Amino acid sequence: MKLEDVEKGFAYPGSLWWYKTPPTKFWEGLPLGTGRFAAMVYGNPFQEKITFNDETLWTGSPYNPNNAQGPEILKKVRELIMEKDYTQADKEIMKLGSRPMYTQCYQAMGVLNVRFDDHTDYSDYRRQLDMDNAVASVSYRSDDVTYKREVFASFPDQVVVLRLSADKPGKISFTAWFDTLHTDATSAVDANGTLVMNGRVQDQLMTDTQTPYDPLIRSQMKWQAGLRVASRGGVQSAVSVDAGEGRQPVAGIRISGADEATLILAGATNFVKWDDISADEQEACMKYLEAGDLHYETLLERHLQDYQPRFGSCRLFLGTDMHPEEDTTEKLEDLRNGRDDAHFAATYFQYARYLLLAAAREGTFAFNNHNIWLNDLMGRWEGRWTLNINIQECYWPVESTNLPEINDSLLFFVQQLYEAGKRTAGEVYGFDGWCAHHGVDIWMNTAFTSPSPHFGFFPTAGAWLCQQLYEHYRYMPDREYLQKIYPILRDAALFCMELLVEDPETGHLVACPSASPENEFINPADGTPTGLSMGSSIDTQMIRCLLRNCIEACASLGTDAQLSGRMEQALRRLPPHKIGKHGQLQEWYYDFEEYEVGHRHLSHLFAFYPDDDITPQKSPELTQAVKAVLDRRGEDKLGWSGAWKINLYARLGEGDKAHSYLYRMLCDVSIHPREEDSTVTPSFEGNQGIQGVCAGIAEMLLQSHENEIKLLPALPKVWTAGSVAGLRARGGCEVDIRWKDGNLAVAALKPKLDGRCRVRAKTPIAVAAADRAADVTRLNDFCVEFTAKANEVYYVTPLQN
16 A cells, blocks of 8 residues: 555645734734744734844844853852752852843834725735745725735745735725834935835843843944835825824835835844844845845745745644634634644644744744744843753754754854853853853853843753754764764863763762752752752753764764763763652752742653653653653643643653643643733744644654654544654654554655664554565564665555454
């Protein structure tokens, strides 16, 4: 049986959100992005508003946050920890913190306003986000005319394109102008008819007191936004627009009586890299606006040729849309009222992939868990990249759901982090290598940025980022890529080996100082909640993973044999995983009591997922300890924490439990809800963990750790039938799967490399090549191994009695 035989006449459904009403606030808009330049489309008939952002627009300027007295402070902290004076160590470590203590703030750039003539009365309203084409559209009727808006953000041209049309000639009349929160910005229409707005970023103020940080990092960012308008028919003119009560009029563009119009929106800053702001933002913006020389159809074709193959590389069908007459808001309400909707889950899976393509492309910065979409000057958590789970979770689905190019954005980010992190490792710690901590801004502040140690002290963040970068290599072994990332891995390992000290009681090497992200333990000496100790489990697990990967990389590249030997010695001396008094995998080196048993972070389960140092097959006792942690943590924490649990339960093979979290998360807002959150659109704010949800769905359908491909390892009972195409397995293999009545029907394996391939399923299986017998070794009824040849297709089917 071949997959194409099973799927004759079958087509994967489109991925679409749609709404019957305009939005009432920012987070109800339709997000678009070029990877660098983001837009949120509102869709109000009377006045369109498109909030736009450039990922590089931040407060501040290049600065050195490091404390030159760091090595002496570190020495004192280590002494206190060895004396088990954890409370005093918490106080002392604060002297090691960044200057200033917080990161700089990500900034909204501006708003494009497009006000239409007499569109206050309307009917037949619909707005939608077509994810298959990355096009947002709005349509409605007013005065017996049907109006339509189509908006897309082009990666090839780095602009946002808006087309306005009507079903009757001469009906497109509007006024367009810019708004911004930056008070010194000015706008004008130049001699070429281009609307231009120039601005500078204001200095950062503390949210609560509106006073400057100490020390204040002066904002030196400059930016420009530009708009070109081309119309078919009608009259174009420069106008002065009333910007509202108490404000000066601003420059705008007026179109009257056109058949249709195309608006090209661009923006740029003077940012070059983390330590260089010498770019000419005006020249860059005008360069982007040259896209206005192209016709709309050409711009759309260039956009679709770039976007569609990437988005279309993975398809998922979990069930038919049983209520196509309901818009997305109505479907959300039905989910909250208890109706299961597998079709909605599949669309949410694709929404996560869509957002990655919108916000993290080749040559742009990494996906920011608080998003590049923003309508204020503060951002959530300053808009920083958070390195103690959030950014990593955003990249979990990149490899498995066939978006490997997105890894380039993470590498682009880490390469700059690596440069700055070497400075921090040397100045703050006196160590070789590089490091980063909990929160990072565009200036790559790799120091410890937080008012409390258990939140901000996380010098092994680089090791976790290295794990994600190495996953890209595991999915598609490529020597050239490995050579590129090896210095980053090696130098992270050099730092971590210097972070290790010998525990005089056991001889183990343990990270010191060390914390478990954002959680605290009860200090046995005085009963107080405390953050710092030595050898927290996540540090040990990440360092073990990093050393293991570095040793493997050294062997593959034939380099650094002496260093590899040192790493092997350190690896052997790391403490083993420990099981505590509650049967749980210990979170700390000692079996401390958690200050918050149900804490949202699951840091000490890193070894189970995303790493595979602990698995049900090779370490069943430790797997039970993982389950004990999940039981003790409870089920109330969702958001990114709930998304992590989906993946953890998928690794446990508990599909129904994974689905129970998935179902709740489809209609949840955030682990940290705020007033501005939307309850009428699917959440995509980073703390919701949408990418983690996507990765979890993929993990329920396919796993490929432990050097074998597991088909449908955690299929929930409610997904009785379905199909997925384009999932990726480690080792360079693409996998399509079809299932029926809760069991495998057929899977197609498409290896990119020659080699042995092992496949496991929950039912007895057989393997055959597309046009010849396969060299198969049957390990048992449920697991077979065969010799795969690159670019051939192998079919896995149920074993016939």
